Every structure is written in structure tokens, then in C-alpha cells.
Amino acid sequence: MQEFAVVQHVLVAPDKFKGSLTAAEVASRVSAGLGVPTVELPVADGGDGTVDAVVACGFTRVTVEVTGPTGLPVPASYAWRPAGPSDSPSDSRATAVVELAEASGLRRLPGGLEPLTATSHGTGQLIADAVRRGAQRIVLGLGGSASTDGGAGMVQALGARLLDADGDDLGHGGAELRRLERIDLTGFTDLSGVEVVVASDVDNPLLGPHGAAAVYGPQKGATPEDVQVLEAALSRFAAVATQTHGLLGAVEHDDTPRAMGVAGAPGAGAAGGVGFAALAFLHAEIRPGIDYLLDLLGFGDLVEDARLVITGEGSLDEQTLRGKAPVGVAQAAAKAGVPVVAVCGRRTLSDSDLAAAGIEAAYALTDLEPDPDRCMAEAGALLERLAARIAADRL
Template structure:
């Protein structure tokens, strides 16, 4: 039988495997069943953890190492990727290196207190590299401060007011952002790109606090408190920064309502205040790794992530891969640690099948103890269904 050309393009399995490790485990399992198949490994990211690792594999660039603050103020290693391109230089920043939930122990996850100050340090380092474009990947954060910490690091206001976490913003004075205009001017001549995995606004039922606060450790009461604090922050912004005008209608734009303003606990909003524009993180990465060219020569696409749930259907890697595969006329399947959505929800994306590594509590425990081995075994079983060359 003819060998099958399979593109293996997963996101990271958060907390257990990087995207590269997941792709390698899937490939090993596939070869266990169908050693004659041709496999192309394309680890991916949607802007969250692994963003720099994935882009560093695909793009020729220089990695600038530095030390920044994590969400609770500890020093952690981080990097900026600088890439020369026709007409200029681009710096890529992964916000999760400084604000990631994975940096916090379970008892440290408190979005009332965590800060994005370290992300501001990363963006400052990018500015110092004499670039004309900065791309900031957002996702996987453990913060909910509307990017106030980032703005403080850029000189927009005092750190003792803006960099103490989301809840402290409720008591911020009217003059807390006197340096915001000057901070925005630092990006004059720089294309600031905000690569997000979600399109949520900053406030409301679909906002940062309500939707993502709980996974960062917020109780319902704390999520409501944070909603009020971020609302107070937008009031201070309105007193400080003139609203930009919509180019079509000429009416003022409410940046807190813009799609992606709620990404990474509101980091999207802060970057919009600095003149940033939003793009889909997964689409940016797919273009960077040459995904569309590779799938044209392939038969099947296998993607995956730790938990495939309703959020996965909205701007995450699996959804982006499935849509791109559908456009190329290829089937795609999802191999995830857990699958929490049904066939009806995935049909619209063109996904041909979803497969879970773990379906029972015992299997979840086993997967956490041996993530590579259990993912490899599941990939081997999936190959029995999808490989004609076995």
C-alpha cells in the first residue's frame, strides 16, 4: 500500500510536554504502527507558552537572553528573538516567559496579586534592539491586571500603584497614568503586533476576569472584584489618553471592547493603548513555519494539545490547523490529553476525529506520570485507523 504523508502539528500539552516533545512522541507512536509513512513535524503555538521556541526553529534569528520578573517578582530567565527580514528587523516576545501560569505553584495562583511587570521588561528589551516591528505573543498567563504592570515598566506610572496586581487597581488614583502618552511615544515608528489566542474583550461576561480568572485561581467573588478593578483602570485611561478614532466612521473606539483586549488577563488592552494591533497568534505561526506549503504535499494532518475543550474551538492551535487543513482539502484529527467537546462542536471546523489519551481518572493519572509514553501509545492506535501504509 502507498505510504501516507502525515503532518504532525501539535501545540504544547500544558504542564507536561512542549510542542516539540509532543510532536516527537506522536511521531514515535505513528512509526510504531506505520514505519513506512512519511512524517513532517511542525510544532506550533498560538502565542502562548512555546511561542519563541516554535518560531526559533522556523526562523533564522538571534536570541537575546535576559532576566525578568515573574508574576510574583522572582527573577526568571527569558529571551527575545530578533529576526532580520527584507526591509527591517522584527523582535518576537513571548509574554508567558514572564507572566505564565506555569511559573506559579498551585498556592501562588492569585490574580489579585500577580503582575505583568516582567512582560514590560521583555518589551523594553525588544525596543532596545533597534527593531521596526515587535510581535508579542499572548496566552497562558497567570495575571489579570489589564497589563498595568507592563505599562509601569515602560514608565506609564508608578510601580507601587500599577505593578501590585489586578485588585490594587481599584484604589489607583486619577493621575496613575501620567506617563502613558510618553510610553506610547516610545513606539513611534514601530509596528506593535499583538498575537493572541482569544478575541475576548477586557470587561463583561466574556471578559478577562469572568472567563479566564477562575483558571488562574480566582473565586467567583474575586473575579467580580477584579472586574470592578479593571473597570476603574479603564476610567483612569479615559482621563489620560484620548480615544482613537475609527477610520471608517470617525467615532471614538473603546479599546477595552476590542477583540483580544482581554487576552492574557488584559495584556492585549495595555498593548492596544500603546498603539498595538491584533492578529491571530496561530495564523501568524502557521505562516512562519510554512504550514500551508507543507500541507499541499500531504495526506493527513494530526494536531493536538493537553485539553481539547470549547476554548480550543476559538483561536487555539487545533482550530487553526483544522481550518487550514480544510482549506487545503485534507482531513485533520485531534489527539489530546483529554477531549471535552463532542462531534457536533468539531464538525464545523472540518475535524474528522478526536482521540483522547486519557478518559478516566486512572488514565489521567497515568498520563501525568508518563506523558510521552501514553501519548506515543495513543498515537500508535490512531495510526491503525488512519494509515493505509501500516
């Protein structure tokens, strides 16, 4: 019997090149330049571009009008996959991938930053829409948030009432939480039977010097005085939630009030404290963003017969080493014994840094074109040239 050689594919699994190409566009351009059989798997780590990447891998885009971070309506999308047959594996449950940045991100601000009043309300509306659609699992990607409201807007959109001393509902924004007296959950969305997973690599607690206000507030326009306001507001939110709804731990008061338990959990400070609300009110589990999304997209099956994996992102730098997509891809590929190289716009990591992360080599657009503006404008064509170089070197 005649034997035919199995042609192994190259698995192309990049994140986006922020400001120039989506993850799907990066994968397409790399595949075009390689000239060999490929499988394209755009990836993301839960931040900006997560919905785009998941949709490119077969999910359906659902777009609804929600409340943006300043209270103005914005169109926002989440990714949807209906339930599979009853005899299919458990990971075929009806799944929605919600990206906070889609509804409540910095890119949704119509003008300047709004550190005290920006809200996560639209993210809660996306979750509510997915629940109405029949979601059995919701993956909430955190990153790029415009607000520092502890996820208060998100839970308000899901039916929670955050009330002041007069029994009136609080308005939008983190600063409003200083007036919080009571939380009424009688109208809260029924999430029984819905698994909520937070995809995030941030391990900050809600409060304190490493918390949401202190670390991320300035990135959202908060002055030192604003940070103090937001810290006090988030502390009040955690205290009322803990005292009235039996969250883990007790509330301790000293010179700087701080809530223990859920508020101190790693990841509670993610996305301006949305991680806290997800843990406290949605009973979510926080998972490393890229690892969870690779599992969701079936990376393990696709890498088994690959001879090379190509990953990448716009900038390979110190942030890459802190759980970003290329490192997650490299670690997952290493389990299958498949070598990994990366493409990027620019790199500041040394060869030893890359090797320690499991990446054998990196190919940067700046190797071909030193002008950063031209790299951004001509990223697609340059990527095809880089891919041809990878093919000559590696295939």
C-alpha cells in the same frame, strides 16, 4: 525519461500535551511512530508553550531576567528571528515572539495566587529587550496570566509613569489603579516602526460582566469582593487613559462606571486586561492566535505537498472548539484540501463535533491506557503506538 514518484510527506503539527510533553516532543514522538516521511511543525495558539513551539521551528531563544508577577526576579524567554536580506519578503522582518506566560504567568507564582497585586511588568521588560535588539515586529501571545492589572505593569516597564494624586508612582497590581490620577508617557519606549500583533482568541472587553475581572479574576484567586475592587481599578485606568491620551471613544459614568472605545474592544480583556494596554499604548492589532502563528511559521507552504496532517493537544474538549490550535490547523489544512486527524491525551468531543471542526478522526492515549496517571507519565511511548495505528489506518 524515467519518471520518479514524488513521496508526499505527513505534516505533524500538534500543540503541547500540557503537563507531559511540549509541542516539539509530541511532533517528534508522532513522527517516530509513523515510519514514513514527515515534516514536524510544532504549533501554539499564543498561550503557554508558544515560545517553545516557535523556537522548535527555527527561532532563537533569548532569555533575560525580568520582574515576575509578584515582583521577584525570574528568568524568562522570548523567541527571536533576525531580519532577512533586504530583497526578502516583508515577513522576514526582525521578529520577536513574546509569550506573556513566560514572564507574568500563573506558573511564575512562587506560592499562592495574588489577584490584587500580581503584575504584568515582566512582559513589558521582554518587549523592551526585543525593541532594543532591533525588533521590527513583536508578536505578543496572551494566555495564562497571573495578573488583572490591565497591562499597567507592562506599560510601566516600557517607561510609562502611572501617578497618584501626589505625583508618586503607583506600585504593582491591579488594585493600585484605583489611585491613578495621571499617566505620563514622556519616557515611553519609542515603538515607531515596530508592528505589534496580539495573538489571542479571547474576545472579552476590559470591563463589565464579560470583562477581565468578572470572567477571569476568579481563576486568578479573586474573591467576589476582589472582583469589585479590580473592576473599579480597571475602570479608573481606562477612564484616565481615555481622558488624558485621546483614546477612542468617551467615558460614560452611570451606576457602574465604564470606559467605551478601546476598553470595549473585543480582546481588551485578554490576559487580565493586557489586551487593553496593548491596544491603547502599543497600538497593537489583535489577531486570532493560532491563525497568525500558522502564517508566521509557514504552515501554508508546508501543507501544500502533504498527504495528511496530524494535529492535536492534551485534551480535545469544548475548549478546543473555541479557536484552539487543532481547529486552527484543521481549518488551514482544509484550504489546501488535505485531510486531518488528531492525537490527544483524552477526548470528550463526539465524532460529529470533530467532523464539524474539520478533523476526520481522533486517536487518544486513553484508547491505549485507561489510567490517566500512566497516560501522563508514559505519554511519549503511547504516542508512538498511536502513530503506528494512524499509519496502519491512513497511510
